[in-house]
Every structure is written in structure tokens, then in C-alpha cells.
Amino acid sequence: MKNQSAARLRLNSRLTGWMFIIFAVIMICAFYFYPMIQALILSFKTGTGANMHFNGVDNYKRLFTDKVFLTALKNTCIFLIIQVPIMILLSIFISVLLNDSKLKFKGFFRTAIFLPSVTSLVAYSVVFKYMFGTDGLVNLALTKLHLISAPIQWITDPFWAKITIIIAITWRWTGYNMIFYLSGLQNIDHSIYEAARIDGASAFRQFRSITIPLLKPIILFTSITSTIGTLQLFDEVMNITQGGPGNATLSISQYIYNLSFKYTPNFGYAATVSYTIVILIVLLSIIQFKVAGDRK
């Protein structure tokens, strides 16, 4: 008797548990997993509107000869390889400085550096576009300081346009990542550093042998989220350079947008292009997990 009622109680509690999570499960399935399957099916189809039909792997073959896609892929990889490491290092460095117990105005520095993360991507992109315009504030300042003789074509030169995008993203996201490192650093026991200091470890040595290993889970977390973010880059390029000049800053997301909603809609091929981002994210995440996991 007693066993039976206990079993019923357990079953009851298990069912109650599912009741709490069922809405979330349904929503995630309906708006993430189901569309993902739809996109996969779509990626093997061609045509417009209701006249979609299967065309095998033709869409995937087209990727390798599509110059615009290859440019977008190359641009996205450049942003990723240059911007993510710079930003991660910068945010670790700043958070280590801010974690110094004797630092004054800590709250001010923290709030100021976090402030860019409050802005909307569109608003700051528009502001950066104006600041980095040929007659913009940045060129004006650099000319006044006699650092440059002719204005830099921040937006209209293929090379400088990429630099502008990288500067913009770094400005926007460094403070955001810093918060994660700060909270990670607060969990590190100060006595570890004291012990290291007594053993005569230099500041750099302490950083390399204590801070970095202890922050590893957070480094992994921020580098994966930043990688995913950069692979999906859209708002900045759309509003600062519009992918120009001549596709020099076109990102994969923007190409998908163009394929589906700007040119004659080609949903099938757009879905194929979108799957390359999925594959890249999965691959890069596995690599990052492997790299971080190895040294544990």
C-alpha cells in the first residue's frame, strides 16, 4: 500500500515537472527545430512561391562556383579570425585591470566600458557610418592631429571598410564580454594570487598560470557566443557599408537576406547558403571545445 502511493506520488511529481517545461519545449520545437528541418528540405529545392521542386544537390554544387558566396564566406572568416581574438583579449585585459582591489573609480570605468552594449546595433551602426565617413569626425580629427595627409576612405575602400566594421564590432561587444570575465574573476580566491606572489611569480606569470586557466570555461563560452555572433553578422554591414564597396564587406547573413528578399526570391538556394553557417558553427564549436578541453 505504502509503496503504491509513493510510486503514484513520484509519477505525479514527474508529470508536474513536465508541465513546467512543456510550453518552452513546444515553442523551441515549433520555431527552431521545425524550421531547421524545413530549411534542410528547402535547400534541395528550387523554384519560386508554390512552384518549388526538388533538384538534388544542384544548390550545393552551385555554392562552389558562386563568386558572391565565396566572397561573403571569405569576408565573414576575416572578421572572425581578426575581430574575435582581439575582442576577447581586450575584454580579459580590461576585466583584470578592473578587478584590482586598489583601483579607484571602478564603478565609473565598468559602467563606461559596458555602455556600448546598451545601444541598438542599428543606431550605433548609423553613428559609426557618419563618424567614419570621408568628411566624418574621425578623418577630421586625424587630419587636425596631422596623423594623415589625405582622408582615409573608411567606408568606400575595400580594405578600410573591413577595418571599420571590425572597429565597430569591437567597440560594441568588448564591454559585454567584459562583464562575464569580471564575474568570473570575482569567483577566484584572492589567496591564490597571494601565494603566487610569495612564491615570486611576476604579474604576467600570475596572469598566464592562474587567471587564464581559471577563466577557461568563460573564455570558451564567450568565444563560442562571439563566433556564433560574427558568423551571423548582419545589422552592422547592412547599415554601415551595405555590404559594399563591391561586396567587400558582404556577410553570409546579408547574402541570404539578399537572395530571399532583395533579388528575385530564391528560397531554395538561400536555405542552402544558410546551412553553410550551421555547418561552420558546429565545426568551430567542436574545435573550440576540443582546444579548451585538451588542457584540462
Add this chain to the structure above:
Amino acid sequence: MTKFKRFWMYAFLTAAAIISIFPFLWIVISATNLSKDVSNGRLLPGSQLITNLHHLTQQINLGQALWNSARIAVITTVLALLIASLAGYGFEVYRSKTKDIVFNILLLSMMIPFASLMVPLYRMFADFSKTVPFFGVDTVSSVILPTFTTAFLIFFFRQSSKMFPKELLEAGRIDGLSELGLFFRIYMPTMKTTYAAGAIITFMSSWNNYLWPLVVLQSPEKRTIPLLISNLGSSYSPDYGMIMAAIVISTLPTALVFFLMQKHFVAGMTGSVK
């Protein structure tokens, strides 16, 4: 630490702070100057704010866009907090092996890029347009529905629930509260800081969301703030003063939310990152 090192430390942090703040100052200052002064690099506050605001109200319907954005952001935040906290609580308090597997599967959705969801979602809502009223393309629900449930927020609530004292639940059960009652009467009030941090994150990302509204909202009168700003920014001969005024106004709500709840935000974030 040597004085020399200390000097460089402050110099570096000051430079970082100035670089971070400067664009904000510039927007606010430029909102008070005429377009030609802005492009000449004037960095002093002017007296043209009213003129710029006047141009703004004449040329675009900022109020409408603010209302559209606010409505979407508030509904999204309320729904997101409710669904994600229920789930985070459920996963942690009623923990089981099967639920952990389901949880890990849900987490996978964080890896799905929005760019690959955009096309199928658009087609889905285009189908709704023909069948279900108020749910098709170009409606408020089409903006809210696919964005309010995020694995990130569920994860966030689950992580924070780890610090929730479970003895409180036992006490509540003895007092005769139902399981749902425990959640609403005990869990929710105890986890205020987590809700505050979750609200900031969700409100901001909804207010600032650009790509999905750009895809799904078509009529100009339904445009949200980011669509409007983007549109202004791409004009061929921009009125800088007016655009900066628009940006200031559109950034105020998120800045306010952030400053009012900053303490909770840092506390909430710290609780979740472990």
C-alpha cells in the same frame, strides 16, 4: 605595484572609457546642432534641439514607431520571462535523466543561426496569413512568436535556480501550497534579481531586433524603431541633427531600463555565470 604601472593602468582605462563614451556624447551634442555644423565637426552643444525635433515630427512618425517597438518589447519580455522561468525551474527542481536530455537538446537551438531560420519562418507566417487572422506576415504576433522563447533564457533561469534554497519549497508544501503555487508564491518573489536581469536582456534584444522585423513587417506604419533609424540613416542627403535627435530618443528607453536596473543586472548575471 609600481607607480609607473599604476599610471599606465589608469591611462589605459581612461582611454577605453573615453572611446566607449565619446559616440554617446557626440550623438547627444549633435542632436542640438544643425546638420551643417555636425558635418563641420562641431563638438559644442548648440541650441537647435527644438528645430531638429520639429523636423523630426514633420518628416517621420517617431511616436508610432516608439509605440510599435514598446508594445512588441513589453509583450515579448513578459512572455519570455514566464515561459523561460517556468522551464528553468522545472528542469532544476523536478530534475530527471530524461529532462536533462531534453534540456541539452533545447540548448542545441542556441547554435542555430537566425539567418537559416529566416526563410522557413517567413514562409510559415506567409501561410498563416491565408489561414489564421492576426498571425500572418506583417502582424505584431509574427514578430513576437518566433523570438520570445530562447534556450539562452531557459539556461539562464536554470543556472540561477541552482542557488535557489529548495528547503523553501518543502516549507511551502507543508503549508499546503500547490506545485504551481510554490512557483508563483515562493520561487518568483525570491528570484527577483534573476527576473530583473532576464527582463533587461530580453527587453533590450527585442527593442533592438532588426533582421526579423525587417523581413516580416512590411507596412510603414508598423515599422519598429530600428527599421526607422536604419531608413533614416540610409537617406542620400542626411539631416544629421535630426537623425541624431531620433537616435537619442530611441536609445533612451533601453538606457533607462539599464540604469534603473543596473545593480540587479550585475548581481543577476553574476549568479548565472558559474
